Amino acid sequence: MFDGFDEATIDVGETTIFIRRKGRGKPLLLLHGFPQTHLMWHRVAPALAEDFTVFCADLRGYGASGKPSSTKDHAPYAKSAMAFDMVRLMDMHGLRRFAVAGHDRGGRVAYRMALDHQDCIERLVVLDIIPTGEALRRADARLALSYWPWSLLAQPEPLPEMLISGNPRAIVENALAAWGTDETSFPQAVRAAYVEALRDPRTVHAICEEYRAAATLDFAKDVEDQRAGRRIGCPVLALWSEGGPLDEWYRDAGGPLGIWKEWASRVSGRPIRGGHFFPEQNAHDTIEELRSFLGAGGG
Secondary structure, eight states: OOTTOEEEEEEOSSSEEEEEEEOSSSEEEEEOOTTOOGGGGTTTHHHHTTTSEEEEEOOTTSTTSOOOOOOTTOGGGSHHHHHHHHHHHHHTTTOSSEEEEEETHHHHHHHHHHHHOTTTEEEEEEESOOOHHHHHHTOOHHHHHHSTHHHHTTSOTTHHHHHHHHOHHHHHHHHHHHSSOOGGGSOHHHHHHHHHHTTSHHHHHHHHHHHHHIIIIIHHHHHHHHHHTOOBOSOEEEEEETTSHHHHHTGGGTHHHHHHTTTBSSEEEEEESSOTTHHHHOHHHHHHHHHHHHOGGGO
16 A cells, blocks of 8 residues: 555654655655544545655554653643654654644644744644544534544543554444444554554553543633734635534634635635545545645745
8 A cells, every 4th residue: 555655763852753755855744633544644645645755653552652651631632742752753754844634632732833843843734533622612512422432532531542452443333433434444454453453552541632622621722823823824724524513613704715714814725525524435526635735836
């Protein structure tokens, strides 16, 4: 699935980050979400590597990346810490400026990078998210019931860890089946890899800590940024699932674009068919949108 990609595990200081890398042209970092790993880009990354130098990374705590010990306040799994991992990763490759695209949890790391490290991020793509603070501030029964990880995984340990570890296959199968994407979009080898990752108790705990950090530290950081008037300076592309929750829930705010325009001055985007995991079901449109926004040939 990643023919010709180099593999490496990079020490970024507090932890290690696993990457696959290929291509020429301007650098592009791709970040995954839950319950996935960098493998979610298996249909997108090879095509983009024709135009860009593509880095597919496992977030800290996920996949083959390191799982540093957490603390009572969950700070090691705040998006600011995860964002700094990625800035250091790219810097260690001699790349001070680059584009980043993130889906789901990876999108939350990506926009935190654009806020905390504005000089580093040339262009930002966020896939099927609105900012964490916005999502939690607007949360209602629809979010709690549709996207259960927000509330379940943020509960105090060890209950969420025990539930995931008790049947990791059920966790993965529910997510892949329930969030609007055709189940045939996920090759069996990819499904098996997602399940296998959740068999590691350290990974399960790290993921739960990431959700706990989102509900506390990340939310507070977003509120602080809004009060201070901080905005994302680079161009932003927001893509979301056509007919999905983001397409339906936030119409009173002008939809996802209306919300992102409160966070950045230069925002464009549209819905894409294919459910929450549209990079896997609808790789063609995802690739075309990224190429158009980022510039074919990396320009």
